[in-house]
Amino acid sequence: MVVGVVKVSLHIPETRSLKGKRQVVKKLIQRMNGRFKNLAISEVADQDLWQKAVIGISAVGPDSRLVNSLLDKVIDYIEEFDELEVIQAEIDIINM
DSSP, X not given: OXXXXXXXXXXXXXXXXXXXXXXXXXXXXXXXXXXXXXXXXXXXXXXXXXXXXXXXXXXXXXXXXXXXXXXXXXXXHHHTOTTOEEEEEEEEEXXX
């Protein structure tokens, strides 16, 4: 069993409130859940900052290449999202 985790730091330049930020983050998470099945996604840090968000994403699979490839596609998908910029993305693969 292989567990892949990615931590994505985001900048959301157009938001002017926490409510606006939550709307953008919620929209991103809903779209990722629709596009990629079997992912766990959550905002994990900087909940009190208007223009910054940190999202944690995890996936489980039988092969490290498969899990790593999936998480690379997730990062690419996030980078194409118009309302935000990816500041940093860190992938960690754990073999159990």
